[in-house]
Amino acid sequence: MLDAARKPLVSVRDLKMHFPIYAGLFRRRVGEVKAVDGVSFDVFEGETLGLVGESGCGKSTCGRAVLRLYDITDGSITIEGREIGQTPQPDLRPMRPTMQMVFQDPQASLNPRMTVEDIIKEPLDEHTTLTDAEKREKVGELMDAVGLNRKFAKRYPHAFSGGQRQRIGIARALALNPKFIVCDEPIAALDVSIQAQVVNLLEDLQEQFGLTYLFISHDLSMVRHIATRVAVMYLGKVVELAPREGLYADPLHPYTNALLSAVPEPDPSLARKSERIILQGDVPSPSNPPKGCNFCTRCPSVMDICKEVEPDYREVKPGRFVACHLFNEINDTASQMAGTEDKKSTNKEKTL
Amino acid sequence: MTDVSQQIQPPLDPVEPAALTEKPRNQWLDVWDQFRSHKGAMAGLIFLIFITLFCAFGPLIWDVDPGKLDIRNKDVRPIYTVLWDGDAKVSWARPMGTDHLGRDIMANLMQGGRISLAVGWTAMVLAILIGTLVGVLAGYFRRLDWGLMRFTDLVLSLPILPLLLVMMLLFRDPLRAAFGPETGIFILIVTGIGITSWMQTARIVRGDVMALKEREFVLAARSIGTPPRRMITRHVLPNVLSPIMVSATLGLATAIITESALSFLGLGFPSDFPTWGKILFDSVDRMVAFPERVLWPGLAISLTVLAVNYIGDGLRDALDPRIRGM
Numbered sequence: 001m002l003d004a005a006r007k008p009l010v011s012v013r014d015l016k017m018h019f020p021i022y023a024g025l026f027r028r029r030v031g032e033v034k035a036v037d038g039v040s041f042d043v044f045e046g047e048t049l050g051l052v053g054e055s056g057c058g059k060s061t062c063g064r065a066v067l068r069l070y071d072i073t074d075g076s077i078t079i080e081g082r083e084i085g086q087t088p089q090p091d092l093r094p095m096r097p098t099m100q101m102v103f104q105d106p107q108a109s110l111n112p113r114m115t116v117e118d119i120i121k122e123p124l125d126e127h128t129t130l131t132d133a134e135k136r137e138k139v140g141e142l143m144d145a146v147g148l149n150r151k152f153a154k155r156y157p158h159a160f161s162g163g164q165r166q167r168i169g170i171a172r173a174l175a176l177n178p179k180f181i182v183c184d185e186p187i188a189a190l191d192v193s194i195q196a197q198v199v200n201l202l203e204d205l206q207e208q209f210g211l212t213y214l215f216i217s218h219d220l221s222m223v224r225h226i227a228t229r230v231a232v233m234y235l236g237k238v239v240e241l242a243p244r245e246g247l248y249a250d251p252l253h254p255y256t257n258a259l260l261s262a263v264p265e266p267d268p269s270l271a272r273k274s275e276r277i278i279l280q281g282d283v284p285s286p287s288n289p290p291k292g293c294n295f296c297t298r299c300p301s302v303m304d305i306c307k308e309v310e311p312d313y314r315e316v317k318p319g320r321f322v323a324c325h326l327f328n329e330i331n332d333t334a335s336q337m338a339g340t341e342d343k344k345s346t347n348k349e350k351t352l
Numbered sequence: 353m354t355d356v357s358q359q360i361q362p363p364l365d366p367v368e369p370a371a372l373t374e375k376p377r378n379q380w381l382d383v384w385d386q387f388r389s390h391k392g393a394m395a396g397l398i399f400l401i402f403i404t405l406f407c408a409f410g411p412l413i414w415d416v417d418p419g420k421l422d423i424r425n426k427d428v429r430p431i432y433t434v435l436w437d438g439d440a441k442v443s444w445a446r447p448m449g450t451d452h453l454g455r456d457i458m459a460n461l462m463q464g465g466r467i468s469l470a471v472g473w474t475a476m477v478l479a480i481l482i483g484t485l486v487g488v489l490a491g492y493f494r495r496l497d498w499g500l501m502r503f504t505d506l507v508l509s510l511p512i513l514p515l516l517l518v519m520m521l522l523f524r525d526p527l528r529a530a531f532g533p534e535t536g537i538f539i540l541i542v543t544g545i546g547i548t549s550w551m552q553t554a555r556i557v558r559g560d561v562m563a564l565k566e567r568e569f570v571l572a573a574r575s576i577g578t579p580p581r582r583m584i585t586r587h588v589l590p591n592v593l594s595p596i597m598v599s600a601t602l603g604l605a606t607a608i609i610t611e612s613a614l615s616f617l618g619l620g621f622p623s624d625f626p627t628w629g630k631i632l633f634d635s636v637d638r639m640v641a642f643p644e645r646v647l648w649p650g651l652a653i654s655l656t657v658l659a660v661n662y663i664g665d666g667l668r669d670a671l672d673p674r675i676r677g678m
Contacts, residue, residue, distance in 0.1 A: 069574055096577030109568035112674060113590040115379075122586070123576045154379075156673035172572070 008042035008078075009212050010066065010180055015039045015075035015085075017058075017065045021287060033287045035061040037236035038075075040313065041321075043180070048206065048213040050227030050244070052220055052259070056283065058236040059216045060104070063182040066214065067099050068092055079180060097127050097176035104185040106165035110157040116143075116168055117153040123175040142171040145208075146201060163194035167201070174205065182214045187222060195219075199226055220263045224248055229319075232256045235294040236286055238313065241321040252322045254299050293325065301326065386670040393666020396659035403656055407465030410458075418463040419624050422454035430457075430644050449644060451635065461648055464626040468608050469656070471541055471627070475607035478546030480553055480600050487557025488584055488592075492565060501558065508551040513613070516544045520619040537621050541614060545607050553599040560592045594668045601664035605657035612653075628653050 017036040020029050035058045043049045053059050065072050068084055076085040079099055084092060100123075103109035110119055120139045124130060130138065140150045146167040157165055166186060173181055183202065187195040199222060205211060217223050223230055224244060231241040232255065240253040251257045258277040265271035279298045284290050290297050296306040305325050313323035387393055425443065428450040433440040442449075448458040490500035520540065527536035564570060565588070573587055612629015614620035621627060628649040635645035669675045 064571070067575055069571055090579070093577040093579070096575065099575075101572065101575045103568045103572060105568055109572050111569040111573075111587050111591070113672075114586075122573065122578070126576055126578055126582075158674045169572075172576075176576075 006044045009045040009080060010043040010214070011078045012042070012066055013040050013076045013078075015062065015065055015077065016073040017061050017070055018073045031287050034236050034289060035286055036065055037286075037289070038313075039233070039236070039238050041231055041238060041241055043212055043214055045179075045212055046206075046210060047228040048215050048226055050223035050230040051214060051216045051233060052218060052223050052230060053233035054218065054259075054283065056286070057233045058286070059218075059233055060184050062233065063101070063184045063214055063216045067101055067182055069101075097123070098178055099180045099182070100173035100176065100178040101182045101184060102166070102169050102173050102186045105189050106162055106169050107157070107189075109169050110165060112157060115154050115156055116148075116160075119157070119168060120171045120175055123172060127176055138175070139171075142174055145174065145205065146171045161194075162190050163197060166190060166194075166198050170198075170201065170205070174209065177209065178211070180212045180214070182216070184216050185218070186215075187217070187219065195222065202226065220260065232259065235283060235289055237294055237323065238321070239295065239323050243319055246320055252316065252320065252327065253295075253324050254301050254326070255295050258300070293323075382676055383670045386676045387666050390662075390666035390669060392662040393670075396662030396666070399655060399659040400663065403465065403652065403659075404469065407462050407469060410462040414458055414462065416456045416459040418455060418459035418626055420455065422450065424454065425450055426452055426454040427642070428454075429642070433644075448648065449642075451631075451645060452638070457631075457645065457648065460626040460631055461628070461652065464628045464631050464649065465652060467538075467621065467625070468611065468628040468653070471538065471545070471611045472604045472608040472656075474542045475545035475549070475611075476600055476603040478542060479550040479603050479607070480596060481550075482547065483550035483553025483599065484557050484589075484592075484596055486550065486554040488561055488588060490554070491558040491561025492580065492584060492588065497558075500554075504551050504554050507548070510548075512548050512610075513617075515548060516610075516614060517617070517619055519544050520614070533622060534625065541611055541620060544614075545610050549603060549606055549610070553596065553603070556595045556599060557592055560595055561588055564588055564591050593671055597664045597668045601657075601661045604660050608653055608657065 015036055016034070016038055018032040018034050021031045021033060022028065023030045037058075039058075039062055041049065051059050051062065061070070064070055066077055068077065068087070068089075071089075072085060076083060078084070079095065082095065084095060087095075114122075117136070117139050120142055121135050124135045124138060128135075136153075139153060143150050143153065148164060148167050148171065152160070157168065160168065166189075170186075186202070187198050190198060202213070202215075203226060206213060213226075215223065215227055227244050229241065229243050230247045231238045232247075232253065233239065234255050240247065240251070240256045242252070247256065248260065251260050258279050261274065261277045265274055277300060279300075281298050284294070284297055290307070292308050293299070293306040293311050296302050299306065303325060309325070311323045311325045311328060313321060314328075315321050316327045425446065427441065428446045429437075429440045429442050430449040431442050431444065431447045434442055446456055446458075448456075448461070450456055451460070486500050486504060490497045490504075523540055524537065527540050530536060531539060570583065570587055573583055578586070608629065611620060611627060612632060615627055615630035615633065621630065631649040632646060632653070635642065635649075639646045
């Protein structure tokens, strides 16, 4: 991939975000929810990295942790060459304009007591020394850029539709000319026709302002449309990261495989032919993940080693990262143990 | 794609600015419009203005000394008693009658209202300020939560009346000496009531702040880098306004009533210093014979409280843009 030559804008190494659980009479710490447990990836300048996974796998937490909206448990985050992993919150303030976020629920992410103008102006109030008139002009420009009528500046968020509210949220994120925007399921709360509008708007803005996105979503077809590379998360870990075409054409990890087979096929004749991989059981609790590979409880091609040793997350082909024993060197002995596992794994070995 | 982005960003100099300048309409005008549409609130506001004017400027017109004893004209009935009892002792010089020492009731109501309203408002404002401060700090900063809320529980578990009595005994004389008898006792009562009635507000505000803190717009503000103090003033406080307003209206009522109770116990204002609560309590003994002496101050207290309640209700609606519907 060409990406390898480019400099990453954001690089995340071994990011961990554990939330403590307190219980009992004395509110003692009895455990922790490992929402994000050792995630590493790079986001290159100008690209869109899709982050997919099922509900509760830690996508949103990961996105928020990258922006340091949480105090992370462990790991390193570098944005534009500056390490922000352990920086205390007040010192992060000067870095905030570079990185912004678009939230999932456009209703909840706008203060109901502020007018649209005040909402979009807030970043300008915080980080610039423009005069009121300049700020108002800038707000007008931003509203134009996201396709909102300037006349609505004095209205309150409740007077807008879901799609318009999301545009307000996008305008606010754009106000400080950020380089990196985390889109936390920006389209999940919208209906389908509006989804397309918002996604197209995001793409246009990316082109116009040279933005880099971390696009979190559970909508695989939308990610296929917008992302250049895709990372798949399962139970707090990235199981596979690959360029879009590669991932959708030839998924390596068994979980990616199952996930992709669940995408509805619009052509009925094709839909009948396609075989869905139905995973058995539920996602284990993130407070008590299984030993070995996180996916071993549900994996269709599980081997003995998977229940003992955690697979390394490594590059198996240029640009393609996967965390699975099927692609490890030990695989040779492991596959013998597992015997005739399934066709899939042998296929993979050939491509390896 | 480029076509679309061209469409999306039009040139910056079209007729838009004209449309923009037409728009800015004062938001407080909208608030006032919404407030006016709340009938109860308007009635409350009118009554409150009336009673305030009555107490503030009444004594200028009705310049009878409220403390002057006139034993020959004691127990005069209000003038309207003539309507059903021709033999009643009435006088045009004493339209609302006199009490058992011959003090003019109307002058007492005015003077008492001044004190009661002043005590009520000041104590309420003090209690709301302390309560909101403690509640916001405890709700917003997790580190302070435990300490502040246990302190709140502690104050809440203290028996209020004995505490106030001890405060009166300890501080009455030094304050009297420092500020004069009336101001001294006023400060003492207001502080006493204020620092013993903020706990409910603090608890309610804390709960609301904790819920608000988890909302996405607060997270959004954090992603912008808004520091905590502006986060509180810009995002948290405007959204906890409703419960604060409700506490405030209830607080005013409690303050007036607590002051009455203190006066009744003889630990409030001096005995020759009327307040609504004091007039009420003084007259309870002979309530059957002279119902008007209980009725008027009682009515003044309850109507004031009711009016403030309605105003609070109307204000809460008017300040909420969702209800204001714009």
